Amino acid sequence: MKLIAAMSGGVDSAxxxxxxVEAGHDVIGVHLxxxxxxxxxxxxxxxxxxxxxxxxxxxxxxxxxxxFYIWDxxxxxxxxxxxxxxxxxxxxxxxxxxxRCNEKIKFAAVLDRARAMGFDGVVTGHYARTEISDSGKxxxxxxxxxxDQSYVLSVLTIEQIAGAIFPLGDxxxxxxxxxxxxxxxxxxxxxxxxxxxxxxxxxxxxxxRDRLGSEVGPIVDQDGKKIGEHKGAxxxxxxxxxxxxxxxxxxxxxxxxxxxxxxxxxxxVVGAREDLAITTMSGERPVWCGPAVTDQVQxxxxxxxxxxxxLPCSYxxxxxxxxxxxxxxxxxxxxxxxxxxYDGDRVVGSATICExx
Amino acid sequence: xxxxxxxxGNPSSLHTHGRATRKTLEDAxxxxxxxxxxxxSEVIFTASGTEANNIALKGLxxxxxxxxxxxxxxxxxxxxxxxxxxxxLHTHEGAEVIxxxxxxxxVIDLDFLRNLVxxxxxxxxxxxxxxxxxxxxxxxxxxxxxxIAGDIPVHIDAxxxxxxxxxxxxxxxxxxxxxxxxxxxxxxxxxALILRRAYEIPALLHGGGQEREIRSGTLNTPSxxxxxxxxxxxxxxARVSGLRDSFIAGVKRLIPxxxxxxxxSARLPGIVNxxxxxxxxxxxLLLLDSAHVSASTGSACSAGVHEASHVLLAMGHSxxxxxxxxxxxxxxxxxxxxxxxxxxxLPDVISRGRAAHT
Numbered sequence: 001m002k003l004i005a006a007m008s009g010g011v012d013s014a015x016x017x018x019x020x021v022e023a024g025h026d027v028i029g030v031h032l033x034x035x036x037x038x039x040x041x042x043x044x045x046x047x048x049x050x051x052x053x054x055x056x057x058x059x060x061x062x063x064x065x066x067x068f069y070i071w072d073x074x075x076x077x078x079x080x081x082x083x084x085x086x087x088x089x090x091x092x093x094x095x096x097x098x099x100r101c102n103e104k105i106k107f108a109a110v111l112d113r114a115r116a117m118g119f120d121g122v123v124t125g126h127y128a129r130t131e132i133s134d135s136g137k138x139x140x141x142x143x144x145x146x147x148d149q150s151y152v153l154s155v156l157t158i159e160q161i162a163g164a165i166f167p168l169g170d171x172x173x174x175x176x177x178x179x180x181x182x183x184x185x186x187x188x189x190x191x192x193x194x195x196x197x198x199x200x201x202x203x204x205x206x207x208x209r210d211r212l213g214s215e216v217g218p219i220v221d222q223d224g225k226k227i228g229e230h231k232g233a234x235x236x237x238x239x240x241x242x243x244x245x246x247x248x249x250x251x252x253x254x255x256x257x258x259x260x261x262x263x264x265x266x267x268x269v270v271g272a273r274e275d276l277a278i279t280t281m282s283g284e285r286p287v288w289c290g291p292a293v294t295d296q297v298q299x300x301x302x303x304x305x306x307x308x309x310x311l312p313c314s315y316x317x318x319x320x321x322x323x324x325x326x327x328x329x330x331x332x333x334x335x336x337x338x339x340x341x342y343d344g345d346r347v348v349g350s351a352t353i354c355e356x357x
Numbered sequence: 358x359x360x361x362x363x364x365x366g367n368p369s370s371l372h373t374h375g376r377a378t379r380k381t382l383e384d385a386x387x388x389x390x391x392x393x394x395x396x397x398s399e400v401i402f403t404a405s406g407t408e409a410n411n412i413a414l415k416g417l418x419x420x421x422x423x424x425x426x427x428x429x430x431x432x433x434x435x436x437x438x439x440x441x442x443x444x445x446l447h448t449h450e451g452a453e454v455i456x457x458x459x460x461x462x463x464v465i466d467l468d469f470l471r472n473l474v475x476x477x478x479x480x481x482x483x484x485x486x487x488x489x490x491x492x493x494x495x496x497x498x499x500x501x502x503x504x505i506a507g508d509i510p511v512h513i514d515a516x517x518x519x520x521x522x523x524x525x526x527x528x529x530x531x532x533x534x535x536x537x538x539x540x541x542x543x544x545x546x547x548x549a550l551i552l553r554r555a556y557e558i559p560a561l562l563h564g565g566g567q568e569r570e571i572r573s574g575t576l577n578t579p580s581x582x583x584x585x586x587x588x589x590x591x592x593x594x595a596r597v598s599g600l601r602d603s604f605i606a607g608v609k610r611l612i613p614x615x616x617x618x619x620x621x622s623a624r625l626p627g628i629v630n631x632x633x634x635x636x637x638x639x640x641x642l643l644l645l646d647s648a649h650v651s652a653s654t655g656s657a658c659s660a661g662v663h664e665a666s667h668v669l670l671a672m673g674h675s676x677x678x679x680x681x682x683x684x685x686x687x688x689x690x691x692x693x694x695x696x697x698x699x700x701x702x703l704p705d706v707i708s709r710g711r712a713a714h715t
Contacts, residue, residue, distance in 0.1 A: 028643065033662045054661050069643050070661035116713035117644060 001120040002026045003165060006106055007061060007068070009053030011180045011187045012125030012168060014060035018183055019167035020123045021064055027123065029061035029068040032110065034077040035198065056187050063184055071113070073105055080104035082198055089208055089234035092263035093336025096152065096306065097196055103155035103287075111163050121163035128153050129169030130161060131346075137161050139289045139347040144172040151306045154340040154350035155287050205235040217266035219244060222259070222275065230268050233261050239276055239332020246270070257332065277329040283322040283339045283351025293317040293341070293349055301342040302326070304333060304353070310342050322351040358544065358583035368576050369567060382578045385585035392588045393515075393536065393551055394525035401550045401568040402581055406516040406537030407438035408561075409550035412571060413512040413533040414442045414485055416558030418452060421482025421510070428480040430473065432457045432465045432497070433671035434490050439514060440667075443485075457486070459671040463495035463619035467505070474505050481509045488515040488524065488534075492668040492684055493619040494628030496522065503530045516540050516548075520592050521625050526551050538580065542689065543587030547580035592689050597626040600687045600696050605629060607700040612707055618669060618682065627687040632674070636681045636710040639663040644709055645683075648702040652683045 005017035007029045020027045031054045054070060061068035081100045088095035111122050127142035128150040139161050142148040156164060168176060180188035199207045214232035221227055228246045230236060236244075240258040250256060250272070257276050260269035281302070286293070294317060301310035302324045315324040324339060333356050341348040361381065366374030368382045383397070390397040403409045418429055429452045431443050446452035455473060458466045465486060474481065484506050489496045496518070503511055510532040518524050520541045526534055534551040538544055552558070552571070564573030608615050608631055618630040633641065638654040642663075645652050654663050665679035674682070685699070 028647070031661070051661075058661070067643070067646055069639065070663075071639065072662040074662075113640070113713045116715070117640060117709050 001165075002118060003028070003121050003123050004110065004114040004119050005029050005066070005123040006110060006125075007031050007057040008125070008193075009056035009060070009187065009190075010125065010193065011177060011185065011190050012127070012173075014057070014064070014125070014185045014187050015176050015180050015183070016123050016125040016165075016167045017061070017066065018064045018185070020165060021066060023167070025123075025165075027064075027066050028119075029057065029064070029066050030110070031057040031068070031070045032073045032077075032105065033070050034073055034105070056190070060185050060187055063186075071110070073109055076109045077101070077105055077198075080109075085196075085198075086208075086211055088336050090212055090263060091336075092233065092261040094237055094334035095336045096338055097198070098306070099152045099155050099338055102153055107156050107160040107164055111160060115163065121165050123165040123167060125168055126153060126166050127168055127173070128166045129345075130164065130166060135291050140169070141342070141345040141347075142166075142169040146307075147173045149306075150342075150347050151303055151308075151338070151340050154289060154338060154347050156289060157287055158290065161289060205232075208232070208234050215266055217268070219246065219268045219270055221256075222269060222271045227270070233263060233266050233268055236261060236268055238334040244270065273331065276331040278326075278331075278333050278356040279329050280323065280325045280357040281333060281339055281353050282355040283324075284320070284354045286317065286322040286349055286351040288349040289347045290349070293322060295319070298343075300348060303340045303342065304330075304337055313341075315341050315348075321354070322349070358579050358586070361579040361582045364578070368578055369565060378578050381582055382576060385578075385582045388585040389536070389549065389588055393519065393534070394527045395534075395551050396554055398569075399526070399551050399554050401552055401572050402576060403548045403550055403572055404546055404577070406436075406514070406535050406540075406548040408572075409535040409537075409548045410436070410438040410485075410512075410514055411442045412550050412558070412561055413535060413552070414439060414483060415446060415561065416571070417483035417510045417512060417533065418446055418450070419559045422450075426480055426482035427451065427453055428477060428482060429454045430457060430470070430481055430484040431455075432486045433459050434463070434465075434492075434668040435485065435487055436491055436514060436516075439485050439487070452482075453480075459668075461673045462622045463490060463493045463668075463672050464622050465497055465502075467498060467501055470502065471505050474507070474509065478507070478509065483510050483512060485512040485514070488513045488518040489522070489625050490619075490668060491517045492628075492666055493622075493630045493672075494625035495619040495622045496624060499529050499531065517625060517628075520588065520590075521594060521597075521627060532556060538584035538587060541587045541592075542590055543584040544580045547577055547584050549584075590689065594626045597687050597689065597691065600691055600693060601626060601629055603693065604685065604687070604696045604699065607696065608703065611700060611704050615707075618672065618674075627691075629685045629687075630669075630682060631685065632669075632678050632682040633707055633710070634678065634681055635714065636707060637714050638680055638683050640713050641683055641706060641710045644706040645699075645702070648706065650699050650702060652685050654683060 003025045005027050007013045058068050081097050084100050085095050085097045126149045127147040129140040131138050141150045177188050195202045209232050216229050218226045219228035219230050227248045236258050238258055241255055256270040259271045259275055297314050297316045299314055302313045303310045312327040313324045335353050337353050338350045339353050340350040364378050366378035368379040386400050387397045390400050429443050431439055433456045443454045447454045457470050486497055486502055512533040513531050514535045516537040519536050532553055537548040560571050562573045567573050615631050615633050665676045669679035
């Protein structure tokens with residue numbers, strides 16, 4: 001196949017590209033320039049969009065022996081990922097930008113462009129697997145569950161999965177580093193990137209404050225009584241306990257948690273730990289990674305954070321919303337996050353959480 | 358060159374080995390001087406065309422500064438090796454930089470220059486205009502520029518023109534001129550500044566006092582010898598122009614809405630700059646490369662992202678059409694077979710390129 005390998009400059013995408021070449025594919029390396037004004041060097045393990053990273057990607061492509069290009073996706077990234085991230089926070093939700101980037105950039109803008117140019121698909125260094133079964137090509141968890149990235153890939157449609165190649169899904173991260181070393185790739189020991197790539201300082205709250213302002217607002221209890229003030233509602237998350245700065249104690253001395261963020265009234269509602277408990281979540285704009293979910297109730301698992309655990313649940317689709325009911329209650333769930341349904345290791349689909357009960 | 362790499366003598370040394378190397382070096386200098394039509398003592402070897410441009414622009418500016426001249430005049434289509442030092446002079450030395458605009462045919466606006474010189478003659482320290490543009494191949498009217506300049510020092514970047522078109526340092530009457538070896542088939546990393554014998558300008562590098570104390574540093578004799586060897590190679594301008602014209606005819610036949618930038622102007626034999634509406638040049642580059650054709654776009658920023666060519670923008674292109682343009686170069690070793698091959702893959706490349714940007 002003729003493939004585009006998306007190369008971030010990190011170890012995973014470099015080994016993924018090398019493996020695709022070794023598997024006999026005709027591979028071209030592409031680094032996505034996502035920042036309009038990239039920094040020259042990475043500081044620590046932050047981000048993946050510096051000029052140094054693009055040089056690392058180029059060097060890896062040269063060592064592997066494939067052509068290398070840089071595609072400017074800064075505008076698409078800004079409009080589709082950064083703006084969405086800000087808008088979601090401004091609306092009191094907690095978005096996942098990596099998921100949005102896969103949905104709108106890597107497997108949309110890049111895959112579309114690749115296909116138009118005559119390529120068959122896009123290779124990435126994500127830890128996930130695909131399988132060919134009777135129901136077509138399906139998306140699965142990586143063998144290395146601690147590195148599994150199927151959660152952030154759960155926004156891919158069947159058509160996008162058809163064009164996605166994940167060569168690393170059968171290997172652990174430790175072994176990928178050893179393999180990179182063996183292949184002579186200088187990025188073998190490069191630190192992982194953990195943070196949000198467009199927030200190079202790693203200070204998400206500060207970054208949001210700079211862009212959304214920090215309008216002071218009330219912190220109220222469940223009866224609506226004001227018990228404190230916050231410094232910008234979007235810097236709080238559901239279930240948060242620390243950093244609320246509350247001086248009025250609860251009658252029984254138990255701690256308070258963020259239960260709700262109301263962007264319009266700029267209010268944060270706090271309450272007791274047990275009030276965080278939810279058993280049902282509803283998600284809008286569902287995407288099916290395989291056969292569509294129907295109104296028939298199914299048993300499976302739902303995951304609500306990129307590296308969270310898979311929680312046993314029953315789920316169905318009511319025609320508009322994907323609804324999952326947990327076997328055991330869960331404490332603290334922010335809207336805006338993705339709910340991803342698994343059938344064992346297979347990703348069934350995902351939706352954006354809009355309501356919890 | 359490989360023979361010379363085994364010679365240990367430093368051309369500045371007095372012993373036998375040094376003398377032997379110096380003999381070869383000075384032979385090479387004379388070959389280059391003869392080709393560009395200057396005195397051997399007017400050739401100052403540098404590590405690149407960029408370095409020669411920096412020495413000339415900054416040196417001539419500093420010379421003028423001594424008598425209160427603070428104005429640097431360049432054109433809008435200069436290479437970054439002139440644009441960036443000019444910008445540096447502005448930021449670090451307080452120079453006023455004036456950029457001469459370009460017509461839609463890719464030639465500098467002589468009326469603008471004439472007016473500027475007549476109004477501010479005594480403020481101008483240096484005028485630097487390239488002999489031909491590296492992206493479009495359009496030749497600039499250097500004779501007219503020198504006539505307008507009068508006694509104002511003129512530097513020309515002749516990197517693109519050397520050996521490809523008639524070029525005589527003496528006849529042009531410029532003060533300084535830049536050359537680079539790799540553009541004529543010589544090695545990478547060797548260039549020369551031709552500077553009038555009696556002219557002294559401040560150096561950028563200080564040390565052993567080589568090259569008239571304008572460019573200290575041990576001379577890179579192997580590369581200089583190879584530079585001179587490349588100068589001796591013949592370049593059949595008529596043949597290369599023929600290939601270029603056959604390519605242009607083919608492009609117009611196959612891609613009717615494509616157009617040639619600077620087509621109405623006198624150009625170098627080997628460069629064609631084509632706009633393919635509805636495409637993006639970095640996509641075309643990738644597709645051509647896959648088909649074993651090497652073309653190029655204007656330039657890339659430090660992040661490696663293709664930017665709209667400042668040359669095409671100066672000629673009146675929009676960002677969009679400037680981003681839809683590619684440069685094709687033909688050299689002494691190119692053949693009609695090469696041209697036919699490029700034309701055979703071009704329609705598919707353009708249609709895929711258009712599909713990728715709908």
